[in-house]
Amino acid sequence: MTINRKQFIAVVALLAMMFCLPINAAKTYWGYCNGVDPVAFGTKTAAKGAIYIPAEVAQLYKGFTVSAVKYGLAAQADDVEVFVTKDLNADPIVTKKASVAYKGWNEVALTTPYEIDGEGFYIGYSYTGSAVSLGMTTTFSENGCWADLGDGWQNYATQKGESAKALAIQARITGDNLPLDLMLYTDTHEYAVVKGEPCKLEFSVKNLCSVAVRNLQVGYSIDGGEETVCNFKTTMGSNIDKSFAIEHEGFSTTGKHSLKMRVVSINGKDDAYAPNSELVLGLNVKNSLPVQRLVVEEGTGTWCPNCPRGIVAVHKASEAFPDRFIGIAVHRQDAMETNSYAELKFDGYPSSYINRNLKSSIDPSFDAFKTAVNSVSEKVPVMGVEANAEYTDATKSKISVEALTTFVSEHKGIDYRLSFVLIEDGVKGYTQANNYAGGSVEMGGFEKLGNPAAVDMDHVARMNYSYNGIEGSIPADVEADKTLTYATTLDMPSTIQNADNCDLVVLVIDAATGRIENGVKVALGEHTTGIRDAEKVVVPDFSFSGDRLNVDGFAGSVRLYTADGVEVSNSNLAPGMYIVKATAGNQTVTKKLIKR
Numbered sequence: 001m002t003i004n005r006k007q008f009i010a011v012v013a014l015l016a017m018m019f020c021l022p023i024n025a026a027k028t029y030w031g032y033c034n035g036v037d038p039v040a041f042g043t044k045t046a047a048k049g050a051i052y053i054p055a056e057v058a059q060l061y062k063g064f065t066v067s068a069v070k071y072g073l074a075a076q077a078d079d080v081e082v083f084v085t086k087d088l089n090a091d092p093i094v095t096k097k098a099s100v101a102y103k104g105w106n107e108v109a110l111t112t113p114y115e116i117d118g119e120g121f122y123i124g125y126s127y128t129g130s131a132v133s134l135g136m137t138t139t140f141s142e143n144g145c146w147a148d149l150g151d152g153w154q155n156y157a158t159q160k161g162e163s164a165k166a167l168a169i170q171a172r173i174t175g176d177n178l179p180l181d182l183m184l185y186t187d188t189h190e191y192a193v194v195k196g197e198p199c200k201l202e203f204s205v206k207n208l209c210s211v212a213v214r215n216l217q218v219g220y221s222i223d224g225g226e227e228t229v230c231n232f233k234t235t236m237g238s239n240i241d242k243s244f245a246i247e248h249e250g251f252s253t254t255g256k257h258s259l260k261m262r263v264v265s266i267n268g269k270d271d272a273y274a275p276n277s278e279l280v281l282g283l284n285v286k287n288s289l290p291v292q293r294l295v296v297e298e299g300t301g302t303w304c305p306n307c308p309r310g311i312v313a314v315h316k317a318s319e320a321f322p323d324r325f326i327g328i329a330v331h332r333q334d335a336m337e338t339n340s341y342a343e344l345k346f347d348g349y350p351s352s353y354i355n356r357n358l359k360s361s362i363d364p365s366f367d368a369f370k371t372a373v374n375s376v377s378e379k380v381p382v383m384g385v386e387a388n389a390e391y392t393d394a395t396k397s398k399i400s401v402e403a404l405t406t407f408v409s410e411h412k413g414i415d416y417r418l419s420f421v422l423i424e425d426g427v428k429g430y431t432q433a434n435n436y437a438g439g440s441v442e443m444g445g446f447e448k449l450g451n452p453a454a455v456d457m458d459h460v461a462r463m464n465y466s467y468n469g470i471e472g473s474i475p476a477d478v479e480a481d482k483t484l485t486y487a488t489t490l491d492m493p494s495t496i497q498n499a500d501n502c503d504l505v506v507l508v509i510d511a512a513t514g515r516i517e518n519g520v521k522v523a524l525g526e527h528t529t530g531i532r533d534a535e536k537v538v539v540p541d542f543s544f545s546g547d548r549l550n551v552d553g554f555a556g557s558v559r560l561y562t563a564d565g566v567e568v569s570n571s572n573l574a575p576g577m578y579i580v581k582a583t584a585g586n587q588t589v590t591k592k593l594i595k596r
Contacts, residue, residue, distance in 0.1 A: 026210035028178050029070055029239040030057070031170035032144035032276075034185065034206055036241075037104060037359055038072035038135025038168040039513050041147065041156075048148040049134045049167045050088060050124025051141075058118050060273055064175035065113035069096075069123050070105065072168025075131035077101040082125045084114040088146065088153040093121075101127065107172070116173070122146065123171050135168035136512070139185050141276075161413020163476070163512060170239075179272035181208040182263050184218070190282030190409035190480075192380050194289055195254050201246040203261060203279075207236050217264035220246060222283065223257050229264055257283040282409065284480070287574065288566040290384025290406065294373045295326045295507060295519045297353050298364055298459075299346030302334040305435035305451070310350030310364035312444030314459055317369040324373050326505055326521045328423055329459040336427065336457065338495070340464040355516040356509075381518050383407040383416070386561070386579055387506040388590050389522040392489065396499040399490040399524065403506045404579075404592075407478045414476055415511040417469025418486055422493070423521075425501045427457040462502070463493045469509035483577055500525030542580055544595045547572050549580065558582045 031051055041049070049071075069082035080101040083092035098108045114121075124146070127133050134147065144166030145157040156164035183206040193199040201220065207213050213236040221227040236242045263277035271277045298314055300307045314327035330344060331337045344353075352364045354372050362368055389401040403418050431452035436443040438451075446453060473486045496502060507519040542558075543550055548570050551558045561567050561579040568578075573595055580591045 025174045025176055026178050027067065027172055027174045027238075028181075028208055028210040029170040029172055030061070030181075030208055031070075032139060032141035032166035032183075033072070033137040033168045033170065034139045034166075034204065034241050035239070036137050038074050038137060040074035040132040041134045041136035041145070041164070041167065042149045043132055044134070044149045045130060045132060046126075046128040047134050047150070048124060048126040048153075049169065050083075050122045050146040050153075051167060051169045052122050052143040052146060053120060053171065054143060055118065055120040056275070057273065058116050058120055060179050060181075061116045061173055061175075062118040063116065064173050064178065065115050066094075066110065066123065066171045067113045067174040068107050068109040068172035069125065070107045070170040070172055071125050072105045072135035072137070073101060073103050073127070073133045074135045075129065075133045076103045077127040077129035077131075077133040079128045080106070080108075080125055081127075082108045082110075082123070084110070084121060084123050086119060086121050088122055088148075098125075101129075101133075103133075105168070109172075113174070124167075124169055136165045137168050138187070138513075139166045139183075140164075141166050161476075162411055163413045163415045165512065178210040180211075180266045180269055181273045181276070182206065182213070182216075182266055182271055183208055183276045184261065184263055184279055186279065186281065188281070188380075188382075188409065190284055191259065192284045192286055192289060192408045193248075193251065195285050195287055196250055196252060198250045199248050201248055201259070201261075202243060203246075204241055204243045205236070205263070206241045207238055208276075209266065210238055211267070212237050213266055215265070215267050216244075218244070218246070218261065219264045220259060220261045222259055224260075227260075251285040254285045254287055257285070259283040284409065286408075288562055288568065290381050290408065290518070290566060291323060292376050292379055292381040293324050293326055293519050294321075294369070294376050295328070295355050295505070295516045296362075296364070296369060297328045297330050297344060297356065297461075299332060299344075299349050299351050300329050301332045301349055302336075302430050302432050302452075302457075304349040305433040307350045308432060308434055308436050308443055308446040308453070310352065311432070311455075311458075312446065313364040313366045313369055315444065316366040317373070318459070320366075320370065321373050324377060325369065326519050327459045328421060328461050328505060329457070330461045335430065336460050336495075338461055338463060338493075340467065341461055343467050357515055380408060382409075383508060383518060384566070385506060385508050385518045385520050387504070387520050387522045388592075389504045389506075389524060391499065391524065396525075397492050399492065399504060400487070401490060401504060401506070401522075402485060402487045403473075404483050404485055405474060405508060406483045407480060410478065410480045412477045414474075414478065416474045416517060417466075417471060417509045417511050418473040419467065419469045419507040419509050420465040420488075420490060421461060421505040421507065422463040422465070422490070422496075423503050423505060424460045424462050424496060424498070425456075425458040425503070427460050427497055427501075429497075430457060431455075432457075462495055463490075465490055468514070469507075469511060471511075474508070498525075542582070542591065542593060544573070544593070549573065549578070549593070551582075554582060556583050 080098040084094040085092040145164040434451040434453040
């Protein structure tokens, strides 16, 4: 084959271009955070945050360079400067002002990359703005939450415990032949499983490698026993988080165990840094677990012609899952709107949030709610919540409420808060705009009604007494399986039409994320009688006899629950606190009894 002069020149030019192109070095991101959207840490609109990379990690990456700092903001900031330093109280080694500082993840390339010399160092950023921007994720590390909130640098992870999660900060490390490293983490420090039932040991992995992970081996052992190695085929790119589950046949006896979990290999090779790829967790085998309930806050309005879709969805889900689904209709721009819910914003109507996950607005439908209920029910709740609530007297102008929370595991330094929402059913006197009038599609009967439709309104939010929760209503340190009691009195709002149609919803709010962790709905009014009025119902003085509750002489129905809200049969009862719900006619008595 021969080539002419023009072809020869073209080939030479192409080769020259190829040899002149810079070869991009590999890169990875190293830190203690996962990839979730950051939430605010602290209360300051001007602050500094950092993570510490210890010498043992710096030795692993010695000779490589920190070419950028990646950080996550909880809110947009006006002025951000990233830095690398070996001493938080000294002048930084490298700084760079950010050109953008948006809510969410940002990355600032360093003009002068920092060469890692094997000594420990900090990376972080400072900011000013009009909101609390310092971003925190959901993982935890003792080196992951250094902050200066106006009173000097402090390690909040060691001071505050679990509430000081890892800041959303990562070092972009650049170089050839970067180490293979994965970060292994879980949502809990103790698994809770039910005796005699198959279970899943769920965990997550963050890829700190520069290459994709396709073959992952994770091993686990219980109480120092033989290690079982599990193989996972996956495709997980650099800086990606992914969740996995180990299927276990279950445990035959109750009790507490120690569970060790570790990354055995990455693509057939050893993990280069064991400390962030090994976990020692608790494993608690229980007779039962609390009920995990789904709380839906639905944005609606009588003026909204498509909102019958949401009304029907909440109604159907409430009937289908009476003890696992709680629906709250948050009205906007109509006479049923309450300013106590002003903080909750909706993108459109109808729309809804599940357990106040504001990152994901759900179009309300029964199928969507059913899927969510089933999904949430598979997860072990952080705590169970039950409540007793009643009107204080015949005027029904005040509510006495006692909230009972029981944590599945021990926690220190948490910030969970109780919140109370009053809802009313059967609200009369309003009409609903109805796009489904005369339609051929079944819509819970709205297709047979006019436009507007004259209907009674259910699940109407009348008062949110504490949208963000009551600070101090749950202690910062809690023990496993110990029931905590919080009692308060709430005023009834003047908007209530019929006090006998009201329910009180008790929510547990995670103050760090603003999300609802669990909840319970308690009926008020004549159809439910609280402990104070128990003598008005002909109910015997229940007591335990052997391993069962003696209900002889009571003609009504009796339901028995553990302190964490799990209904149990009236036999083989272990010592502990139980909640007894006895119904006679249209009245229900709720009592707490302790079996010694």
